[in-house]
Amino acid sequence: MLKGTLDMLILRTLVMGPAHGHTIAHVIEHTSENVLDVEQGSLYPALHRLEDRRWVSSYWGASENNRKAKFYQLTAAGRKQLVAEAGRWRQIVEAIGRVMGESLD
Numbered sequence: 001m002l003k004g005t006l007d008m009l010i011l012r013t014l015v016m017g018p019a020h021g022h023t024i025a026h027v028i029e030h031t032s033e034n035v036l037d038v039e040q041g042s043l044y045p046a047l048h049r050l051e052d053r054r055w056v057s058s059y060w061g062a063s064e065n066n067r068k069a070k071f072y073q074l075t076a077a078g079r080k081q082l083v084a085e086a087g088r089w090r091q092i093v094e095a096i097g098r099v100m101g102e103s104l105d
Helices: 005-014 021-031 040-052 076-099
Strands: 056-062 068-074
Touching: 005 021, 005 040, 005 056, 005 068, 005 076, 021 040, 021 068, 040 056, 040 068, 068 076
Parallel strands: none
Antiparallel strands: 056 068
């Protein structure tokens, strides 16, 4: 993935509501039709980074199989950041499309 893309995808996934790491990875993989593979070694450092930036917050709860799990949720600052990153992402996709000679109309 391009640098910063995982952060944006995590923020987008959390728009749907709080989730623990395994669910976040599964949603990204499933939604991308398994094109994107979210490695645990990338996911949890990204979640901690987002938490440090106060774009997500976390709390402990019980997972679907009744195990203790850390849940992450989007903050107001995270929603604002997602809007900014999504706009920038669209600009990048359009610019790459132009360079590749593809029309996005």
